Amino acid sequence: MDWFDDWALTLAVFTPLVGMAIILLIPRAEEAAIKVVALLTSLVTLAIGVGILVDFDFGNTAKMQFQVDKEWIPVINARYHLGIDGISLPLLILTMVIVPLCIIYSLDHFPEPHNPKAFLALILLLEVGMIGTFVALDLVLFFIFFEVVLLPMFFMIGVWGGPNREYASIKFFLFTLFGSALMLVSFLALYFLSKRSTFDISTLASFEGAGITRGTQVLLFAGLFLGFAIKVPMFPFHTWLPDAHTEAPTVGSVLLAAVLLKLGTYGFIRIALPILPEGAQVWAPWIGLLSVVGIIYGALCCLAQRDMKRLIAFSSVAHMGFVMLGIATLTDFGVNAAVFGMVAHGLITGMLFFLAGSIQHRYHTREMSRLGGLLVSAPKMGWILGFCAMASLGLPGLAGFWGEFPAVLSAFEPSRLANGILGNTDSTLWTFRTFMVVAAIGTVLAAGYLLWMYQRVGMGTPKPEFEDAHIHDVHRPEWVAWTPLLLGIVVFGLFPNLIFSITNDAASSITRAFSG
């Protein structure tokens, strides 16, 4: 399978682009043809992903596999370098699974103003950007894909979004653009400061920051931090997220939560930590602090929400806080937890946004005070919502637990090279152990707001205004779109090693510089 080794990633990135081009050539009136092409394209992409899974060498997950390394812009020595290891693989497959599910879900749920041609073309363009970001091993290439993601999401929110969509879309765009401008400057600085004039991520990582002074590393890390932290989003850069989620169409929210947020955390793991280890050591306690502030703040905000979708959006801020806490420990344990947390959050929060969308579709409102009795009017959907709420609050046996619990645990024993909050390594232990306690309190709050949400939406009796309304239970397309996610939540919850065994070696390799 040499041929497949060389071409798999290129095909995975550009198959959606071909599908998008075909869709653009089909007249707008041929809706059925457009939908078929979009679905087929995403399934073909998934098939390539399955091929990658089959061909992937699981005994050697720390090594970059399926590498392509070709000349691209020789004048600046930027290369077309793709490759995946055990960190990228789960996220890549997650993306490839989520996109077809989103397309299936939208087939009969197109938000206003309809226009499936543009909507599906944008989803496929989004897939190009997401897959490209996870497989790029050149900083310039990474930057391009990272930015390509912005365009379709901007239009999805702005055209198909809720009443406040214009504000939300421009806010989303400007926040991310600001971060990526500074990120680009940091990338260029790496190019010059590393003295090797390269943008290659693996090569730069292999230097482990040699030749760049500690002070410069701290500055450059700050640049990268802004770019990635805005995307995650970490407190206090999260304010675009609730607006974007609330206004985005259902599928937009699902993709945003399931994949887009991971681009930021992935950037930390793939680029910031290995290339600037000393910068990471200095910043670690502050990242940890912002993470736990995010956990608590996100949870408290959830408790103050009336809109169900906004509540889930704020819960994302809290959950991504756990992921970032794992990364901030600079240990392989923490990074493992973080990658698991990313996948789990993708599955669970993606599901919750699907449910919020379906509930809105049926009730035409997301006000929790007007909802209620979902278990009575649509029992299956009610049970699914309950299941997802349990998964999200970290019930052992479901996927959410393995994202949250190890992340909290990892803060017990952070890397000895990480600084503490006082700027030295003496304070490391108690700093992170304090974070651990705070994060643990955050899990209690998470249980609080999720159960509270479930109680108000799922339990009780339907409100008088919806007593006579006919509330459909789960449709067939919804079953098709949701079953894989629900299965994933259970399977990864019961067999967490399915993911940990893939990520473990890669995580150790990434954190090698901190194991001192």
Next chain:
Amino acid sequence: MGTPYFDYHALAPVIVLAAVALLALVVDFVWKDGGRRAVPQIAGIGMLLALIPVFTLAADGETRVMFGGAFVVDNYALAFAGFFLIVGYVAVLLSYDYIDEGDYYRGEYYVLLLTSVLGMVVLASARDLITIFVAIETVTLPTFVLAGWRKHDIRSNEAAIKYFIIGVLSSAVMLYGMSLIFGLSNSTLLSEIGSVAGGDNPALFAVAIFLTLAGFAFKVSAVPFHFWAPDTYQGAPLPVTAFLSVASKAAGFVAMLSVVALGFFASPNSWQPVIWVLAAASIVVGNLAALRQTDVVRMLAYSSVAQGGFILVPLAVSGDNDAARAGFQGVLVYILIYAAMNMGAFACVIANARRTRSTEIQSFSGLGRSNPAMAVVFTVFLFSLAGIPPFAGWFAKFVMFRAVLDAGTTAAVVLGVLAAVFSVVAFFYYGTVIRRMWFHAAVDLGDTGSPRVPGALVAAMAITTTVVVVIGVYPQLFAKIGDLAFRAT
């Protein structure tokens, strides 16, 4: 000295352009009715014909020096000559229907356009102050007339008069600076000025450089010499505005690049601070002023001031720590990319003005529904101007930042951070138009024109879109040109 040496191959682009301009004039004069249709074709074909010798010279690769070093044909000159001819061709495409339908004089319009492009091609090769001055006046003088082409429109008259007065004033300032330089270095050749570098009177040399650069700053509408631009851009016929904002602006940058790279380079303390201030001020003022515009032409006018600031950034840092190559390449590549995206944006504005008889940003409302193809194209240009991948604009910003970090001095980094922050601000006003097109329903404007986009405009959009997308994905093409152009220096 005897008879000067003529290399007709090297002069071929200039000769072809001059001949075509004269031919167009005669055809229009002799062949009254047919000429009206023939002249634009002649002008367009003439631009393309002049490209042929540019390519043969490039293939030949030899550096040709004439007139005692005042006129040089090398990679740098050829890169810009080819660029100006292509921009000139796109300008003809933009003008075709606009000038035809407006009941304007048609023959003379193209003759003036050809003459201006002729000046630009000479400018690309000019290596002494007198040649540069003559070339830049050949560029500018026809545009004074072109700006006032809508002679029954009071705004067009205002545009022309303002542009003329400021233009003449700036020429005078520039010429005064040049005369001082000649007095100090006893030569008008850039290479010799460079080696003398002011001699025993560096202070006066700095003043002379300042005056010369100020003259160029008017031409490129850099802040604080920009205030003519919005009024002139708004009043002039739209194709002329496109030409002014791209071609004649680029000509100013080429002149600036030539004198800095070849003449003043050895004394960075006298030119670097000037350009730093021009760049920083243009970025800040241009972007902030553009935020408040409601007319798309004025918005693009301020945006071009801001983009001009970005173009100056690599030049402003090129004197530090061997950043010269990266700096000059950055300027060149940015100009090429800027030209493609701004010409394209103006093609869309012209097409929309035909449709709605308005240049208000509001008039773009709902374009995404009524003409999705054009809306997509305009969106591509606006994203590119904002520097969003995968459209060419990102690479322009990239080479700009590359020069900044290659220099690595505090002043350079401050300018870089300023540029980074304001390129985000810029998205706000480009995004306003995008939002109008896609997120808003159409606004009823009453009297509307023809919804059809004429063939010439489609061709102009096709050319510019292709450049913006291809360079966005494979920037090596332009990067290579930049690399070759500065291999010798």
